[in-house]
Amino acid sequence: MANSIEQNNCSVCSQRTQCVGAAAGSQTTSHRIRIERHTSLYEAGSAVGDQIYHIRSGSFKVVRGPSTPDSDADAHVIGFALAPDFIGLDALDQLEYANSVVALEDSVVCSISWNRHAFEGRRRPVMRAHLHALLAREMRREQRAALMLRNTQAEQRMADLLLTLSERQATYGYQPEEFRLPMSRCDIASYLGVTAECVSRLLLQFKQRALFELCRRDVKLLDMSALRTMAFGHEPPPQLQQDQAMLAAA
Amino acid sequence: MANSIEQNNCSVCSQRTQCVGAAAGSQTTSHRIRIERHTSLYEAGSAVGDQIYHIRSGSFKVVRGPSTPDSDADAHVIGFALAPDFIGLDALDQLEYANSVVALEDSVVCSISWNRHAFEGRRRPVMRAHLHALLAREMRREQRAALMLRNTQAEQRMADLLLTLSERQATYGYQPEEFRLPMSRCDIASYLGVTAECVSRLLLQFKQRALFELCRRDVKLLDMSALRTMAFGHEPPPQLQQDQAMLAAA
DNA sequence: CGCCCTATTGAATATAATCAACCGCCGTGG
DNA sequence: CCACGGCGGTTGATTATATTCAATAGGGCG
Numbered sequence: 001m002a003n004s005i006e007q008n009n010c011s012v013c014s015q016r017t018q019c020v021g022a023a024a025g026s027q028t029t030s031h032r033i034r035i036e037r038h039t040s041l042y043e044a045g046s047a048v049g050d051q052i053y054h055i056r057s058g059s060f061k062v063v064r065g066p067s068t069p070d071s072d073a074d075a076h077v078i079g080f081a082l083a084p085d086f087i088g089l090d091a092l093d094q095l096e097y098a099n100s101v102v103a104l105e106d107s108v109v110c111s112i113s114w115n116r117h118a119f120e121g122r123r124r125p126v127m128r129a130h131l132h133a134l135l136a137r138e139m140r141r142e143q144r145a146a147l148m149l150r151n152t153q154a155e156q157r158m159a160d161l162l163l164t165l166s167e168r169q170a171t172y173g174y175q176p177e178e179f180r181l182p183m184s185r186c187d188i189a190s191y192l193g194v195t196a197e198c199v200s201r202l203l204l205q206f207k208q209r210a211l212f213e214l215c216r217r218d219v220k221l222l223d224m225s226a227l228r229t230m231a232f233g234h235e236p237p238p239q240l241q242q243d244q245a246m247l248a249a250a
Numbered sequence: 251m252a253n254s255i256e257q258n259n260c261s262v263c264s265q266r267t268q269c270v271g272a273a274a275g276s277q278t279t280s281h282r283i284r285i286e287r288h289t290s291l292y293e294a295g296s297a298v299g300d301q302i303y304h305i306r307s308g309s310f311k312v313v314r315g316p317s318t319p320d321s322d323a324d325a326h327v328i329g330f331a332l333a334p335d336f337i338g339l340d341a342l343d344q345l346e347y348a349n350s351v352v353a354l355e356d357s358v359v360c361s362i363s364w365n366r367h368a369f370e371g372r373r374r375p376v377m378r379a380h381l382h383a384l385l386a387r388e389m390r391r392e393q394r395a396a397l398m399l400r401n402t403q404a405e406q407r408m409a410d411l412l413l414t415l416s417e418r419q420a421t422y423g424y425q426p427e428e429f430r431l432p433m434s435r436c437d438i439a440s441y442l443g444v445t446a447e448c449v450s451r452l453l454l455q456f457k458q459r460a461l462f463e464l465c466r467r468d469v470k471l472l473d474m475s476a477l478r479t480m481a482f483g484h485e486p487p488p489q490l491q492q493d494q495a496m497l498a499a500a
Numbered sequence: 501c502g503c504c505c506t507a508t509t510g511a512a513t514a515t516a517a518t519c520a521a522c523c524g525c526c527g528t529g530g
Numbered sequence: 531c532c533a534c535g536g537c538g539g540t541t542g543a544t545t546a547t548a549t550t551c552a553a554t555a556g557g558g559c560g
Contacts, residue, residue: 193400
């Protein structure tokens with residue numbers, strides 16, 4: 001399913017300050033993989049290797065179980081992964097992947113052999129810290145998502161999702177107000193834990209309240225502070241950039 | 251808050267087959283800590299040390315944020331931890347704990363210095379595998395919980411909780427049908443993402459349908475297969491014992 | 501052009517929240 | 531010993547929120 005692979009020198013990578021691979025040393029190489037839209041990086045049930053994946057560009061959905069059991073449309077979206085996220089951390093100890101990862105658009109990932117990097121060589125302690133930080137960060141992100149699911153209405157979760165996407169857009173150098181939703185309404189619904197109809201209605205409401213403009217999948221946020229107020233009880237910060245900072249510093 | 255501490259020789263520990271500490275070597279020691287009911291093992295905001303905790307007996311709730319901000323009762327329960335769970339894995343890379351852990355009953359935990367065990371000594375690779383297995387397993391557990399929150403009604407989540415508690419009871423040598431709920435209705439409600447009233451009604455329904463007997467906090471499951479059918483769509487297995495087996499085998 | 505798939509809209513229904521009252525247990529103090 | 535008050539838990543009535551079922555709209559693509 002992965003469409004093309006090429007070698008990659010981490011020391012000249014544009015994302016080396018954020019990446020685990022680059023920290024391992026200047027001569028490190030990794031494999032760069034190009035994934036076409038709607039194809040999977042890996043499928044639930046396939047063998048887990050020695051690698052984790054770093055998204056260089058594009059976006060993915062993480063789906064519980066096989067991505068297309070044909071008839072069975074209850075493939076639940078348990079998360080989205082956008083550049084520069086890492087994928088495959090939850091499978092470190094497993095023989096088979098429990099989830100499938102499907103590209104929402106044409107994307108590029110780096111495959112990093114974590115075992116070699118994290119536990120050999122001079123920079124081993126640094127790499128360990130990196131890996132543990134990634135694991136713990138992922139765990140806290142899951143916790144936060146679960147918290148949202150428990151204690152908020154669909155409206156707030158939708159607002160949160162929009163803000164998260166916006167934030168991600170911003171860290172990538174683009175404007176935070178304007179972006180394109182890489183996922184379908186159905187994916188959003190599955191992720192938020194509501195029906196597609198409900199997503200539709202929520203988006204309509206948002207539009208009517210002039211929180212944003214929306215044409216198909218193109219979004220332009222108009223009132224981000226209102227969205228923030230809606231998502232959290234009017235506080236500014238989920239400490240995400242803090243985690244990013246830690247990662248870069250390590 | 252931790253009430254008493256004593257030294258502990260892991261090689262004669264009754265749980266050495268399941269514990270990270272014991273695998274490190276025969277002369278390993280850890281600290282055994284006694285925690286009184288309603289006191290916290292640690293509080294959100296307190297400093298993270300070099301240890302993770304292994305529950306030897308008793309039970310805890312994991313609460314997002316400080317456990318008692320006095321007036322503010324919206325302390326959300328993000329999970330329960332029962333023997334022989336591990337606690338503190340999500341803080342490996344952090345300076346401060348993000349969650350608080352509160353004992354639901356008088357409990358005993360072992361404090362294990364993971365850094366020393368996992369990265370020094372002859373059994374280092376084994377320890378690493380242990381630690382990574384714990385981290386990844388915890389992550390998958392979170393994912394499973396989130397899946398339940400997204401795609402199920404309160405009824406199913408309640409059934410799932412009861413079965414989980416039952417299963418835990420069984421792994422500990424007791425009968426799986428009869429046990430005592432260590433947590434309050436309010437804690438259950440917070441964990442399931444519903445109100446306390448709703449929990450009450452659900453439990454009443456279960457009783458009326460003769461799924462179980464319930465007196466205050468004492469439970470006796472009468473129809474476990476019905477509960478299973480309710481929780482998952484009539485399939486048997488969340489693969490949890492598999493994880494346990496892997497852990498013991500490593 | 502016409503089909504298929506995604507998305508939207510509407511009406512009726514189900515599920516859980518909210519608000520409010522009440523019960524029963526337990527510890528305290530008269 | 532019993533009365534009191536507090537807390538955890540239960541129950542009821544009403545309302546809000548999201549689901550379900552069904553029908554429709556619109557874009558992409560052969």
